Amino acid sequence: GAVVSQHPSRVICKSGTSVKIECRSLDFQATTMFWYRQFPKKSLMLMATSNEGSKATYEQGVEKDKFLINHASLTLSTLTVTSAHPEDSSFYICSADPVTSRGTEAFFGQGTRLTVV
Amino acid sequence: AQTVTQSQPEMSVQEAETVTLSCTYDTSESDYYLFWYKQPPSRQMILVIRQEAYKQQNATENRFSVNFQKAAKSFSLKISDSQLGDAAMYFCAYRARTGNQFYFGTGTSLTVIP
Numbered sequence: 232g233a234v235v236s237q238h239p240s241r242v243i244c245k246s247g248t249s250v251k252i253e254c255r256s257l258d259f260q261a262t263t264m265f266w267y268r269q270f271p272k273k274s275l276m277l278m279a280t281s282n283e284g285s286k287a288t289y290e291q292g293v294e295k296d297k298f299l300i301n302h303a304s305l306t307l308s309t310l311t312v313t314s315a316h317p318e319d320s321s322f323y324i325c326s327a328d329p330v331t332s333r334g335t336e337a338f339f340g341q342g343t344r345l346t347v348v
Numbered sequence: 349a350q351t352v353t354q355s356q357p358e359m360s361v362q363e364a365e366t367v368t369l370s371c372t373y374d375t376s377e378s379d380y381y382l383f384w385y386k387q388p389p390s391r392q393m394i395l396v397i398r399q400e401a402y403k404q405q406n407a408t409e410n411r412f413s414v415n416f417q418k419a420a421k422s423f424s425l426k427i428s429d430s431q432l433g434d435a436a437m438y439f440c441a442y443r444a445r446t447g448n449q450f451y452f453g454t455g456t457s458l459t460v461i462p
Contacts, residue, residue, distance in 0.1 A: 263448055269391075274439065274452045322391060328448070335381060335400075337450065339393035 233259050235327050237340025244315055244347055252310045252343045254325030260305035261327035265337070266298075269322040281308040305330070315347040350375045352442050354453035361430045362461050368415075369425045369456045371440030377401075379445040382416065382423045387455075388436040396438070399423065401445075427458075435460045 234257040244250045254264055262283050267275040279300050280288045287300035297319075299311040308327075312319055325340045352373045361367035373382070384396040399407045399416050406414050411428045427434055440453040 265448070265450070272437075272455075272457075274454045275393075275450075277449055280448055324391075324393065326393070326450075336395065336398065339385075342391045344391075 233257075233329060233338045235325065235338045235340040237325055237343055239343060240341060241344045242346070244345070246316055246347055247314055249311055249313045250315055250345060252312075252323055252325075252345075254308045254310070254327065254340050256306045256327045256329075256338070259327075259329040259331075259338075261308075262305060262330050264302060264308040264325055264327045266300060266308075266310050267324045267326070269324060269342075271322075275324060278310075312345065315345070317347045320345055320347045350377075350442055350444070350451045352440055352451050352453040354440055354456050356456045357454070358457045358459070360459040360461055361427070363432060364429055366426060366428045367430055367458065369427075369438055369440075369458070371423045371425070371453055373421050373423065373440070373442045373451075375421070375442065375444070377444045381443045381445065382414075383441040383443070383450075384412070384414070384423075384425045385439045385441060385452075386434075386436045387439060393439075397425065430460050432460050432462060434458060 236255045238253045264281040266278045269275050278293045281300045281302040283302045289295045302308040324342045326337045328337050380401045382399045386394045386396050397409045397412050413426045415424045437455045439455050442451045
């Protein structure tokens with residue numbers, strides 16, 4: 232099956248620093264990738280939709296200047312948490328739609344656990 | 349806005365028995381997809397089963413089957429012959445055919461008792 236690789240799987244950073252999370256589709260092209268945030272024992276909350284070659288679309292309440300998304304190629308989207316604070320600590324998950332799927336399926340990365348100290 | 353409701357925060361089942369997880373959704377769309385995803389302790393989201401709304405036949409994948417009631421907007425997951433490896437959080441999800449976004453339910457934590 233299709234594979235989405237998310238890196239790093241865990242990261243600890245100091246408050247005030249920035250962290251970049253990568254989401255790569257390894258064996259397919261994805262025009263659209265999605266970034267989710269998941270709190271412990273909670274559901275996935277969509278943060279933003281990342282489209283290759285254009286600006287990301289952010290959900291209401293998500294600060295676009297804090298969570299920078301870049302989708303520079305059909306296989307890579309990045310999420311940068313800028314000036315991270317402890318409240319940004321969470322589990323971040325990306326997903327990608329194969330170009331050919333037309334919405335019938337999406338593949339998820341393994342997630343990134345961010346801890347801000 | 350579309351909403352997905354999972355009314356069972358926790359469920360348990362004896363190994364080899366059958367369990368049904370409930371899911372209801374709300375939408376004004378006529379064409380959409382419904383999914384069940386499994387999230388084990390590793391946190392990797394794994395697709396269990398998918399249903400296309402225009403198909404009346406319930407989807408089946410080995411021990412996993414769904415009961416899709418379009419008029420009632422209900423989409424339950426039945427796990428037969430439960431195995432220890434089925435223990436996980438299960439999320440019901442909706443996606444409109446014309447849209448991009450997944451809408452997830454709040455999840456059901458399934459425990460399998462040996």
